[in-house]
Amino acid sequence: MKTPVQTTVKTPVQTTVQTPVQTTLDALLVETTNIVFRRAAEGSSDFELRVPAFALSAGASLAVRGPSGSGKSTLLALLSGELLPLEGEVRAQGRSLSEMSDAARRAYRATSVGQVFQTFELVASLDVLENVLLPFRLHGALVLDDAARARALELLGRVGLADKSRRPIDRLSHGERQRVAIARALVTRPSLVLADEPTGNLDPALKRVIAELLVLEARAANAALVVATHDESILGSFGAVLAIGDAHGGTR
Amino acid sequence: MTALPRHAVFLAVRSLRHSWRRSLLLALVLGLSLGVPLALTSLLERASTDMRARAAVSPLVLGAKGSESDLMFGALFFAATPPRGLSMQDLARIEGDGLGQAVPIALGATAQKTPVVGTTIDSFDRRGVRPTSGTMFATIGECVAGADAARALGLAPGSRLYTDPASLSDLAGVYPLELTVTGVLPPTGTPDDGVLFVDLRTMWSIRGLGHRHDEPAESETPGALIGQDGERTIAGEALAIERKSAGGIADDFHFHGDPATFPIDAALVYPGDAKAQAILLGRFTGKDETLQLARPDQFIERVLERIFGVGRILGAVAVATAVLVMLVAALAFALSIRLRADELALMRRLGASRGRVAMFLTTEAALLLAGALAITATCAVAAPLLAPLVMRMAAG
Secondary structure: OOOOOOOOOOOOOOOOOOOOOOOOHHHEEEEEOOEEEEEOOOOOOOEEEEEOOEEEEOOOEEEEEOOOOOOHHHHHHHHHOOOOOOEOOEEEOOEEHHHOOHHHHHHHHHHHEEEEOOOOOOOOOOEHHHHHOOHHHHOOOOOOOHHHHHHHHHHHHHOOOHHHOOOEHHHOOHHHHHHHHHHHHHOOOOOEEEEEOOOOOOOHHHHHHHHHHHHHHHHHOOOEEEEEEOOHHHHHHOOEEEEOOOOOOOOO | OOHHHHHHHHHHHHHHHHOHHHHHHHHHHHHHHHHHHHHHHHHHHHHHHHHHHHHHOOOEEEEEOOOHHHHHHHHHHOOOOOOOOEEHHHHHHHHOOOOEEEEEEEEEEEEOOEEEEEEOHHHHHHHOOOOOEEOOOOOOOEEEEOHHHHHHHOOOOOOEEEOOOOOOOOOOOOOOOEEEEEEEOOOOOOHHHHOEEEEHHHHHHHOOOEEEOOOHHHOOOOOOEEEEEOOEEEEOHHHHOEOOOOOOHHHHOEEOOOHHHOEEOEEEEEEOOHHHHHHHHHHOOOOOOOEEEEOHHHHHHHHHHHHHHHHHHHHHHHHHHHHHHHHHHHHHHHHHHHHOHHHHHHHHHOOOOHHHHHHHHHHHHHHHHHHHHHHHHHHHHHHHHHHHHHHHHHHO
16 A cells, blocks of 8 residues: 655745555554644744655554655654644554643653664763663653563674673764664664664765664564665665655655 | 662762762862861861860969960960979969969970870879879889870880980980880870870979989990099990989989979969969969969960951851852753753653653752762861861960
8 A cells, every 4th residue: 555645845945755655554553644744943934744644564664765854853753752743643553642641642652662863862871781771761661670681682682782781882883882772772662663864873884784773673573663864875775765855756 | 769769860870970070079079168167167166165175174374474375375285385484482382371282284395206294193183084004103204195195106004115305406405215104094085195294303304404323334235334444434425324214213313403493384273262263363463473373264265266266257258168169060060961961852752751850860969969968077077186286276
């Protein structure tokens, strides 16, 4: 099934893009109706993002591509519940994020969403394992127990950092840091993993390795993966590509 | 501990440890800025309590005319040299008509840098102090050690030590004399703890007023004899007057001159009653009077007033400084939080509530403050130990 997605950036450029997104109706994790998000921008024209309905199933991977400012990060924030749409809704596990309380949305984000960032966003005062386990210290719905530690060590093994679990973050390479971030995103067994430019700060040789690791591990965890990127070289790693804010359109 | 405080403490400790130089500096600066005024206060309190207590048990002090301060700090605290000019016979002016008792004090010698104080047994009777181990000194060359002095020098009954020569150029002054410790006094929390007490005659011997002669012909000291000239034995100079007092010295130790004229530095005067005290005080107010009789309690109050005057100014400055330092420290902490804005934003994005993030920061600040207060408490507790120093400074 193919779902059209449309983004609109008001003046100076207006773009409309259609992209196929695969969904499996029997295991829908996230579905969106026609979303409209708008933000007033000072000194320039307002930013507006329109995303017609789409859905993601467990194990699916979607790359959202587009130039800076096209709304990739905004779309991820709408999926995590950090931002709420003006019109339309994002449904996760059958519930509308807009109708949840703040606390429930935070709980959803903590327990069901894993996040990877361009600048890794690791805590410098914690070592590798402590960083992976950080989510358990941030929300009461998550319990830091032996099972969580075992899961963290298993993930570190899977991303190739088994022997560096007690190493300070500042003694890791960029590639290693993003591996830690991937392990952290998956440690809570989320159903949705959101990655915002996860290869943006990596050497070209590493980009594909990390992108594929992300896809592989998300699939192994049976989580849906949405990656925002403007990096053409890694698009091949994902099951589907959604292009936004790009005048040429983009389908694959 | 429930999960939330445990996580908060964990993250706070990690963060403080990660930037340990900043943490240590902040805790030190905060702790000291609060600790210094507190230390100053407790130090002055302690010093004044000690000084008042000492003055309270010493009704009057007799000495030669001159600096009252030198007389008081010398007689009460062994921390100054009283004006010269008092001798044994002057005590008759106190005791002659039974108005009071005078306990002589002679200063001016040290043994291994510890003050040696010459006095009489009366001094200990007056204060009700007896050695906890050993016995009182009985004869020339014997001493009892104050508790602190005994500990510092490792003295016990039977220990021997030499008095220090005053100076190499002062040949007529203080000569080394061997002292034998006969007893150790209990701790009293007064300057008595830090000195060695000897009999007045021992002090006079140290000052060169008494001595004994060896029989040169019988000396076993190598090199003591230069030669034999018929009936005469020619002795080495070192043998002529030997200052070693051990071994049945009482027999051959002797003084030249009249002991009544021998010098003392001060006398603690215990009047029989209030009336006697008034009479005695009046007795030393004459125009040509060469002695002074003064009340330690009044003197100490005057000194403390001066010290506390300075202390108040220092205290005000310290409090103002502490307030400023706390402001600066709060600013530094706030700044460090802003530098960690990314980290805190990350926690929020991963699902932490505003309250939880605030709790993490509060815990970190609380731990830092606890460290600072530990330093403050250390200052306040340690400061009274410096009380003797204040007394010494006051003595000039």
